[in-house]
Amino acid sequence: MRCRKCGQKAVINMRQHRLSLCAAHFQEWLPAQVDRFIKKYKMFNYTDRVLVAVSGGKDSLALWNILAQLGFQTDGLYIDLGIDEGIAYSSRSREVTESFALQRGLPLHITDIKESYGESIPQINERTHRGRSKPCSVCGLVKRHIFNDFAQKNNYDVVVTGHNLDDEAAILLANTLDWSLEFLARGYPVLPAKPGFTKKTKPFCRIYERESAAYAFVSGIAYMESECPFSLDSKQLKYKRILNQWEDDRPGMKLRFYLHYLNALNAGAFPWKQDNAKTLSQHLCPQCGQPTSTGGLCTFCRLFKQP
Ligand code: AMP
Numbered sequence: 001m002r003c004r005k006c007g008q009k010a011v012i013n014m015r016q017h018r019l020s021l022c023a024a025h026f027q028e029w030l031p032a033q034v035d036r037f038i039k040k041y042k043m044f045n046y047t048d049r050v051l052v053a054v055s056g057g058k059d060s061l062a063l064w065n066i067l068a069q070l071g072f073q074t075d076g077l078y079i080d081l082g083i084d085e086g087i088a089y090s091s092r093s094r095e096v097t098e099s100f101a102l103q104r105g106l107p108l109h110i111t112d113i114k115e116s117y118g119e120s121i122p123q124i125n126e127r128t129h130r131g132r133s134k135p136c137s138v139c140g141l142v143k144r145h146i147f148n149d150f151a152q153k154n155n156y157d158v159v160v161t162g163h164n165l166d167d168e169a170a171i172l173l174a175n176t177l178d179w180s181l182e183f184l185a186r187g188y189p190v191l192p193a194k195p196g197f198t199k200k201t202k203p204f205c206r207i208y209e210r211e212s213a214a215y216a217f218v219s220g221i222a223y224m225e226s227e228c229p230f231s232l233d234s235k236q237l238k239y240k241r242i243l244n245q246w247e248d249d250r251p252g253m254k255l256r257f258y259l260h261y262l263n264a265l266n267a268g269a270f271p272w273k274q275d276n277a278k279t280l281s282q283h284l285c286p287q288c289g290q291p292t293s294t295g296g297l298c299t300f301c302r303l304f305k306q307p
Pocket residue numbers: 052053054055059060077078079080081143160161162163167
């Protein structure tokens with residue numbers, strides 16, 4: 001397998017793009033792709049203050065590396081979720097993220113859930129769900145709230161996350177199987193700003209997970225390899241495996257599935273999108289000021305309301 005551009009030994013063969021590249025050319029090609037998507041989907045520009053949500057995993061660190069190299073004004077935000085589960089998951093991810101930022105002189109902010117709210121994610125889940133379910137949904141809710149809250153209070157123009165194509169395609173498959181119109185309507189990689197809500201984007205939405213992993217590897221990025229211990233048998237991982245089997249038979253299938261969905265979304269296949277944007281922006285939570293679909297406290301603030 002030889003690099004299409006220089007004939008040297010290739011480090012990655014991307015059957016979906018009919019392209020093999022050596023390390024040097026892949027390190028040029030991937031950032032150029034990301035830059036193209038940022039512009040194509042009007043995600044942000046060079047004057048915007050960009051807050052990168054970094055978990056310590058390969059995707060968000062690779063993304064931050066690329067955005068900083070491309071010359072965007074980026075700060076990182078790491079949320080210490082207080083997850084231990086015998087592998088010190090949060091403290092190890094935090095160390096990896098801190099040393100990444102330090103080595104490159106990039107500004108990193110940290111929000112520690114336990115310090116800020118008195119409880120770790122597993123403790124909040126235990127109290128609110130009495131351990132009946134895994135903490136993933138509470139965790140997602142808390143993370144989304146903090147990304148937005150931090151961006152609002154510190155005047156960032158946009159929040160970016162490291163969600164890649166495999167994440168987006170797995171979410172899309174789950175929402176399609178459930179016919180979840182509400183979530184299908186919200187799957188665009190750019191959510192525009194509205195009162196109380198900072199614009200949110202996913203610059204890796206068209207980047208395959210293996211491309212992002214290969215980029216982190218060839219760029220010498222040390223990242224947290226363990227997945228969150230609560231996600232190991234998650235529905236999302238199962239859908240990713242199924243999509244990968246289909247992708248093996250039909251290279252490019254995952255990308256087409258996602259891109260054709262974006263076309264459908266743009267063509268107005270989910271009119272609920274418009275109505276919901278209006279409803280959501282009509283109410284702001286009286287406690288934290290973030291948009292809610294009801295007039296009362298938002299779901300995040302209700303987590304901490306005394307019974
Ligand atoms: P996940 O939901 O774990 O697949 O993560 C998706 C994206 O959310 C990551 O690529 C990060 O951008 C962001 N993210 C996840 N966990 C954290 C965290 N603890 N702190 C900051 N950002 C995070």
